[in-house]
Amino acid sequence: MLPTRLDLATLAAAYRQGLKPSTLFAHLHALARADEHLAWISLLPEGELLARARALDEQDPASLPLYGVPFAIKDNIDLAGLPTTAGCPDFAYAPAADAKVVARLIAAGAIPLGKTNLDQFATGLNGTRSPYGACRNAINPAYISGGSSSGSAVVVAAGQVSFSLGTDTAGSGRVPAAFNNLVGLKPTCGLLSSSGLVPACRSIDTISIFTLSAADAAAVFAVARGFDEADAYSRPAETHGRRFPAGEPFRFGVPRPEQLAFFGDPHNPALFEAAVARLAALGGTPVVLDFSPFLDTARLLYGGPWVAERYHAIKDFIERQPDSVFPVTREITLGGARASAVEAFDAQYRLKALKRRCDAVWQDVDLILTPTAGHHPTIAAVEADPIRINTELGYYTNFMNLLDYSAVAVPAAIRADGLPFGITLFAPAHQDIPLLELSARWQADTRLSPGATGQVLPDVPFIPEPAASGMVRVAVCGAHLSGLPLNWQLTQRGARLIGAVRSAPEYRFYALAGGPPLRPGMVRVAEGGGSVDMEVWELPARHFGSFVAGIPAPLGIGKVKLEDGSQVCGFICESGGLAGAEDITPLGSWRTWLARHA
Structure with missing residues (x-):
């Protein structure tokens, strides 16, 4: 029995129940x-495709993480055995090997x-700039599919493959996702190898x-x-920092209303x-941001010298055969030949200054929420006004x-006209897994049927990969509490407040002698203890050592038991340091003692 949809969980269940890959791939x-x-x-010849599938028929479906999973490849990424065209027949070449990914x-x-259709040389966000024809939207063929990874999105939405590879330089992995009702992961640049990719702007390209x-995106990304x-341009993955599990609050930025x-x-x-409102209901607190530095950065991509990278990527070909290039693509690409070195440095300086302003928001929010695209035009509208509308899409x-x-x-929603509306969640580099975790919660809450399948996905728990987050949580009870004299020792190390907690009722609480600053001490006791008000902070593990090194005796860091029975790193006190200390256990709060002491 063929599966009714191709998400990884449904496909894996079908294989466990006896479906053979060769049967599925003959159908696909x-x-x-x-x-x-x-x-x-282009498609792999049926004989070759079925030979690949039959090679899996007798293997255990549990033996491979993506056993028998069908996928598609944007035709600017190499697959040995099929030509790579980048959407231009005269440019086509026969790759000797598969792209690394x-x-x-x-x-x-x-x-x-x-291999799937695309805006030629990955130049465009609309899916109409192809000599192979304007790719049609999977939900309504009169509307654009989005680009440049147009075909890659459509074949997933249409139920022909489980996932696909696109690329993303300016939005090509996100706009088609929004317009075809899909998840589109634009990974941190450099985490997916670009070996075997025809570049658009090599310094900022990524496979999507x-x-x-x-x-499913997390499972494919892991492989x-x-x-x-x-x-x-490849770089190793770094620890991703915070997560977004259910029940844990977070802060998300949204542009000012006039900037939408x-x-x-x-x-x-x-x-x-x-x-x-939905993201707030999932535990987020919205924070209105000035979006102008992000918009100023966006204008650099096509209004600055980065267009020269597009020209550089196909310089020899476009100079030799300009008429082989789609007219709009040719106009944009040849414009990159005029950029000077001085203009390139000017733009780099401008980008550096804008990034400083943009990065400042991460002190206030954990992620930012925006629409993926402001509107969804028809193919006819884009063909009538290709430059302006494409600019709006970015x-x-x-x-x-x-x-x-x-x-x-x-x-995010299905509009009254039946078209999908999508949102984008974004964060600093290496936050891919936390963003996917929050996206999984979002999908579970919306219960939308993805793509053009018409079917709600099965409930599949999102299980974060076991790689360490790179963060350490520390419970504080005194001068490191928010707003108190030593809190800067946390915040200057990039720590963020997780929330207020209470310790288990197993501690004697003391105001220690000496100061400034005044400090408390918690000593765990077998009986006669009380609970203490605390805050849990999370800081990068790479800064944990320097934080601990600055803690003077008789204080130190050990394991503190919380009211819910869990344990976390926290401040503890040596009993030998209690000379002259005041027992303030009945108060159970350093702030209360400070108020009385004052």
Whole structure:
């Protein structure tokens, strides 16, 4: 029995119940050949595809993390055996090997069906700039699919593959996700190897991932990423910091109302307002931000010398065969030939200053929420006014890679006209997993059917990968409490307040002799103890050592038992340091004692 949808959980269950990969892939190849959406450029020959599938037929489905999972590849990423066209037939070449990311996925058991349509040379956010035809939206073919990773999004939404690879320089991994009702992961730049990728802007490109769910995106991301010595822009993953589990509060930024742009769309303003309320209901506190430095950064991408990178990527080809390049793409790309070195440095200086301003918001919020796109135009509208509308589509996306942020686009609502509306959650680099965790909670709350499937996904718990977050939680009870004299020792190390707690009723609490600053001490006792008001703070593990080194005797860091029975690192006191101390256990609060002492 063929599965009714291709999310990883449903597909894995079908394989456990006896489905053979060869049966599934014979069916999927027939679906892809029909291609009503102009989403595919080339497919693996049926014989080769089925040979790959049959090689898995007799293997245990549990033996590979992506056993028999069908996927698609944007046709600016190499797959040995099929030409790489980058959306330009005259540019096509036959790659000798799979792109590094593709090879990782195949080794994990995934099987590629073929290569997908795109805005030529990944230049565009709309999906219409292709000699293979304007890719049609999976929900309503009169509307754009989004680009440049148009075909990659459409084939996932149409139920032809479980996931796909796109790329993202200016929003190409997010806008198509929003327009086709999908999750689109734009990873931290450098975490997915670009070996075997035809670059658009090499310094800020990243391969992206389209899936039906955030849990699926996390599973694919875990396999696909890894440091690549051959890629000069590759970098190892760093610890990701905080998470967003249910029950833990967080703060999220939203642009000022006057800085939101919907370009005359009648549906999306109210839907975004509802999205803000929904994220607040999931435990978030909205914080209104000045979005102007982000918008100023976005203008640099096409208004500055980064267009020269697009020209550099295909310089020899476009100078030799300019008529082979799609007219709008040719106009944009040749404009990059005029940038001077002085202009390039001016733009780098400007970007550095803007990033300083943008990064300052992370002192106040954990992530930022925006629409993924302000409006959803028709194919006819884009063809009539291609430059202006494409610029509008990048309003919330063009700054992301210039600022080195991570982002996830996720479905938010279905509009009254039947089209999807999507939002984007973004945060600093290496926050990919926490953003996917919050996106999974979002999807569980909205209960939307993804893509064009018409079916709600099964309840699959999001299980964060076991890699350490790189953060340490510390319970404080005295001078390090928020607003008190030593709290700066936490905040200057990037610590954030998790919340107020109480210790288990197993401590004697003392105001120690000496000072300033005045300090308390907690001593655990077998009987006669009380509870103490505390705060839990979280700071990067790389700063934990210097924090502990600055703590004077008789205080130190040990394990403190909290009222709920859990244990966390916290301040403890040696009993030998209690000479001259005042027992304030009945008060159970350092702030209360300070108020009385004053």
